[in-house]
Amino acid sequence: MLEYSRWKYLIILLVLALSVLYAVPNAFPQDPAVQVTANRGAKVDAVLQQRVDAALKKAAVPFKSSAIEKDGNLLVRTSSDDAQSKAAEVIRDELGSSYVTALNQASTVPGWMQAVGAKSMSLGLDLRGGVYFLMQVDRQAALSKQFEATAEDIRSTLRDNRIRYTSVESMGGGSVVAKLGIGQDNAKARQLISRDMPTYQVDAVGETITVRIPQAELDKILTDAVQQNIGTLSNRINELGVAEPIIQRQGADRVAVQLPGVQDTAQAKRILGATATLEYRGVIDGNAIEARDSGNIPPEAKLYDSKDIGPDGKPLPVLLNKRVITSGEQLQTASAFFDSQSGTPAVRVRLNNIGGQRMFDYSSEHVGKRMAVVYIERVPEVKMVDGKEVRSTRTSEQVISVAVIQSTLGKEFQTTGLDSMKEASDLALLLRAGALAAPMDFIDERTIGPSLGKENIQRGLTAVAASFGFALLFFLVYYRMFGLITCLALLINLLMVFALMSVLGATMSLPGLAGIALTVGMSVDANVLINERIREELRLGLPPQKAIAEGYDRASGTILDANVTAFLAGLAMAAFGTGPLRGFGITTMLGIATSAYTAVSVSRGIATLIYGGKRKLKSVAI
Amino acid sequence: MKPFNVFPYDSNIDFMRLRWISLSVAFLLMVVALGGMAVRGFNFSLDFTGGIGVELRYDKTPDVDRVREQLDAAGFHGAQVQNFGAGNDLLVRLQAEGKQEGDADKASSIGDAVAKAASLAGNPAEKRSSSVISAQVGKDLALKGVYAVLFVIIGFLGYISLRFEKKFAVAAIITTLHDVLICAGWFALSGHEFDLNVLAGILSVMGFSINDTIVVFDRVRENFRGMRADPVTVLNKSVNQTLSRTVITSFVAFLTVLALYIYGGDSLRGMAESQMIGIVIGTVSSIFVACPLLTMGFLKVTKQDLMPKARDEEALARRP
Numbered sequence: 001m002l003e004y005s006r007w008k009y010l011i012i013l014l015v016l017a018l019s020v021l022y023a024v025p026n027a028f029p030q031d032p033a034v035q036v037t038a039n040r041g042a043k044v045d046a047v048l049q050q051r052v053d054a055a056l057k058k059a060a061v062p063f064k065s066s067a068i069e070k071d072g073n074l075l076v077r078t079s080s081d082d083a084q085s086k087a088a089e090v091i092r093d094e095l096g097s098s099y100v101t102a103l104n105q106a107s108t109v110p111g112w113m114q115a116v117g118a119k120s121m122s123l124g125l126d127l128r129g130g131v132y133f134l135m136q137v138d139r140q141a142a143l144s145k146q147f148e149a150t151a152e153d154i155r156s157t158l159r160d161n162r163i164r165y166t167s168v169e170s171m172g173g174g175s176v177v178a179k180l181g182i183g184q185d186n187a188k189a190r191q192l193i194s195r196d197m198p199t200y201q202v203d204a205v206g207e208t209i210t211v212r213i214p215q216a217e218l219d220k221i222l223t224d225a226v227q228q229n230i231g232t233l234s235n236r237i238n239e240l241g242v243a244e245p246i247i248q249r250q251g252a253d254r255v256a257v258q259l260p261g262v263q264d265t266a267q268a269k270r271i272l273g274a275t276a277t278l279e280y281r282g283v284i285d286g287n288a289i290e291a292r293d294s295g296n297i298p299p300e301a302k303l304y305d306s307k308d309i310g311p312d313g314k315p316l317p318v319l320l321n322k323r324v325i326t327s328g329e330q331l332q333t334a335s336a337f338f339d340s341q342s343g344t345p346a347v348r349v350r351l352n353n354i355g356g357q358r359m360f361d362y363s364s365e366h367v368g369k370r371m372a373v374v375y376i377e378r379v380p381e382v383k384m385v386d387g388k389e390v391r392s393t394r395t396s397e398q399v400i401s402v403a404v405i406q407s408t409l410g411k412e413f414q415t416t417g418l419d420s421m422k423e424a425s426d427l428a429l430l431l432r433a434g435a436l437a438a439p440m441d442f443i444d445e446r447t448i449g450p451s452l453g454k455e456n457i458q459r460g461l462t463a464v465a466a467s468f469g470f471a472l473l474f475f476l477v478y479y480r481m482f483g484l485i486t487c488l489a490l491l492i493n494l495l496m497v498f499a500l501m502s503v504l505g506a507t508m509s510l511p512g513l514a515g516i517a518l519t520v521g522m523s524v525d526a527n528v529l530i531n532e533r534i535r536e537e538l539r540l541g542l543p544p545q546k547a548i549a550e551g552y553d554r555a556s557g558t559i560l561d562a563n564v565t566a567f568l569a570g571l572a573m574a575a576f577g578t579g580p581l582r583g584f585g586i587t588t589m590l591g592i593a594t595s596a597y598t599a600v601s602v603s604r605g606i607a608t609l610i611y612g613g614k615r616k617l618k619s620v621a622i
Numbered sequence: 623m624k625p626f627n628v629f630p631y632d633s634n635i636d637f638m639r640l641r642w643i644s645l646s647v648a649f650l651l652m653v654v655a656l657g658g659m660a661v662r663g664f665n666f667s668l669d670f671t672g673g674i675g676v677e678l679r680y681d682k683t684p685d686v687d688r689v690r691e692q693l694d695a696a697g698f699h700g701a702q703v704q705n706f707g708a709g710n711d712l713l714v715r716l717q718a719e720g721k722q723e724g725d726a727d728k729a730s731s732i733g734d735a736v737a738k739a740a741s742l743a744g745n746p747a748e749k750r751s752s753s754v755i756s757a758q759v760g761k762d763l764a765l766k767g768v769y770a771v772l773f774v775i776i777g778f779l780g781y782i783s784l785r786f787e788k789k790f791a792v793a794a795i796i797t798t799l800h801d802v803l804i805c806a807g808w809f810a811l812s813g814h815e816f817d818l819n820v821l822a823g824i825l826s827v828m829g830f831s832i833n834d835t836i837v838v839f840d841r842v843r844e845n846f847r848g849m850r851a852d853p854v855t856v857l858n859k860s861v862n863q864t865l866s867r868t869v870i871t872s873f874v875a876f877l878t879v880l881a882l883y884i885y886g887g888d889s890l891r892g893m894a895e896s897q898m899i900g901i902v903i904g905t906v907s908s909i910f911v912a913c914p915l916l917t918m919g920f921l922k923v924t925k926q927d928l929m930p931k932a933r934d935e936e937a938l939a940r941r942p
Binding site: 085126129132230246247248249250251254256446447448449450451452453454455456459460462463464466467468469470471474475478510511514515517518520524525528529532536557558561562563564565566567568569570571572573575576577578579580581584585588592 | 672675686687690702703704705706707711713729753754755756757758759763766767769770771773774777778781782785786794818819821822825826828829830832833836837840841863866867870871873874875877878879880881882884885886887888889890893894897
């Protein structure tokens with residue numbers, strides 16, 4: 001009549017134990033820390049650790065400990081935010097640009113808990129603050145990229161219309177100059193160009209056509225580049241798995257990014273600022289070493305360094321075509337893997353239709369010829385000139401692999417020749433998250449305090465506790481014994497939501513916390529449905545134990561229907577929302593799922609424990 | 623032991639008699655809400671509009687809460703103040719009237735005013751930089767919102783049609799949209815600040831509202847199968863039977879939100895407000911809108927709609 005099978009109790013106990021295990025890490029505080037990660041070509045080892053320790057001691061900056069973590073980064077723990085930023089400064093000065101020095105929050109959760117995936121939720125920007133990066137778009141690079149593109153457009157327009165030209169070059173200062181071959185129809189060329197580029201100013205004098213890009217157009221190009229970069233940055237942050245970031249344009253050419261409690265800020269910084277991309281270019285036949293030494297480079301070619309070192313100790317040069325077959329921008333997806341054939345880490349890429357078509361066209365015409373993959377990276381450098389920091393950037397272009405085209409290539413192929421698996425996975429992430437429309441440089445990095453005041457946070461927490469307390473009190477008074485069961489179920493529900501959110505790595509903000517209180521407030525519905533149903537069955541004259549069993553059975557169907565629909569609403573918020581909306585949606589879904597389980601299963605288990613064993617139950621306190 | 627109870631059982635209020643009045647009132651409220659949104663629009667917050675960011679430096683470490691109070695007193699309402707780096711820097715973000723993208727002069731003069739207002743006694747603030755900042759939420763949010771609503775409508779339609787009947791699905795969706803619109807309309811009409819948290823609150827009203835409606839519909843379905851009575855009586859009976867549950871659930875939910883509203887401070891007030899309205903409207907509408915809709919026009923339900931289909935076919939087969 002009123003029974004509950006053993007294995008269901010076992011599941012309840014298991015769920016309870018897991019919930020406690022995964023909710024507990026939230027009780028451990030975090031250490032403000034400084035994280036040091038090696039850039040391409042540098043290494044984190046015991047020697048570096050000693051160097052850092054010595055520098056910190058010399059500068060008299062207190063720190064708790066320094067250790068090389070499992071992921072190969074050096075982590076220096078400090079005891080206060082103040083010591084943290086001082087330590088970061090000291091380390092940054094000491095190590096220079098071969099290492100990324102970043103602020104971090106180090107977990108103090110015991111190792112065995114971390115080993116089973118138990119971790120604490122990170123607190124949101126409103127509660128804990130986070131890290132702040134200010135990035136600036138490189139105006140010059142953004143514009144010169146546009147000039148290059150304009151020049152290429154003009155070239156192809158002339159080529160398509162069979163107008164011979166000797167050169168089309170961007171001159172800087174907003175103009176592109178085309179020199180036509182002798183005897184070509186310059187009026188026709190001018191007309192064609194103005195038709196293609198109606199907003200540009202086109203002048204023709206003799207064989208020379210000058211295309212000027214007006215200032216308004218240049219401003220628009222810059223604004224678009226910043227806007228597109230914001231999109232790319234948010235993609236990259238999503239790939240990093242950071243919830244609820246703030247990304248804002250600041251002024252004309254800057255982007256401010258705030259990230260709440262990131263675990264690995266060094267990686268965040270590297271990924272955010274990175275402009276690494278791949279380009280595929282055809283190899284030009286000819287003696288590259290001779291071309292390098294004589295300076296006699298064929299007009300359609302450009303000289304690149306490859307990864308391999310020649311007998312003279314310099315990198316081996318390669319002559320590549322100026323025209324790019326396809327680049328990272330035409331890419332749809334990328335994933336890293338280990339290529340067993342070449343024995344090196346590799347990236348598998350899939351191009352979009354345009355890129356795939358270009359690759360197909362090129363490779364089908366050039367079977368048996370060689371093609372190179374160029375890895376392009378922009379490395380920021382900080383130099384001290386006359387006691388002042390001078391920031392500059394260096395673009396490194398390196399050929400990472402040259403392969404003979406064996407057969408026609410399509411949309412999908414792979415690139416080998418990367419140094420390490422980490423490099424491969426970082427590159428894949430960057431390629432997936434899209435290329436920046438214009439390179440950006442970090443101009444500021446800070447830890448940032450909570451955006452809500454202490455008072456507000458305190459009030460918020462009090463309110464959440466109060467609202468939870470109200471609900472519990474009401475149930476105790478109104479349903480007595482069953483109220484107690486309901487309260488237990490609600491507390492277990494709360495524990496489960498906390499555990500699940502921690503495992504999922506959710507970011508907890510004040511609205512999120514309020515969301516939990518609300519879902520608890522609403523999840524009482526399932527309990528009310530059950531309790532009211534039991535009362536109803538009792539009124540109909542059923543014996544107490546039968547009434548309890550009937551109440552649970554009959555309410556279950558209603559709870560299912562009501563919760564599935566509410567779950568759909570939460571799913572919509574999580575799927576289409578950003579920031580707090582998404583967090584709210586996820587909280588809602590979790591809350592509904594766990595409350596349905598606790599109301600139907602856990603509370604029934606408890607009720608059976610209390611009332612099930614009694615032979616002659618006269619009445620129920622409900 | 624007699625149950626402790628404040629709501630009478632066996633209530634038999636004739637909700638259906640009022641159906642034309644209640645539906646007219648609901649329709650009117652919806653029109654008012656839509657009108658309010660069209661005419662007055664929303665008082666969007668910094669999250670949506672963007673504004674101005676000012677970086678301040680103090681001589682000594684400032685008390686952030688004190689700075690917030692002073693800015694609020696000086697008329698910079700809703701300014702976000704954060705510690706910025708270690709020690710003496712603060713970052714202030716606020717909405718600015720009539721600012722334009724890239725309007726550097728305006729940003730600068732507002733920055734000066736902010737620095738003046740944020741200066742503490744014996745600890746003056748110096749403006750280090752100020753610039754126009756864009757909205758935190760992208761322009762694509764509106765489009766995503768439309769997708770989300772479409773997703774919800776299709777999802778509800780699918781699930782409710784499967785478990786209940788198409789008429790129930792349509793009635794439930796109309797009721798839910800009615801609740802969300804009224805809730806949003808309140809914010810347009812009252813001019814209360816509309817931030818991302820309020821949006822989250824309003825959207826979660828959808829979940830509450832559908833939940834409430836489904837519970838009543840569930841009882842309607844059960845009663846149609848078990849009772850011999852005309853649809854209006856069945857609907858009335860169902861609403862009455864679930865009345866105590868509806869009121870208790872809403873009462874407890876309202877209580878939790880009320881605590882957030884009273885004790886939660888500024889940051890949770892908007893969200894709690896949207897929830898309180900949503901809970902009240904959602905409860906009332908599940909009684910006065912959802913069920914009456916089932917008696918009208920093409921949504922009129924009959925016993926046949928809810929009888930298991932297999933039995934219908936058997937009955938048909940037995941006919942001569």
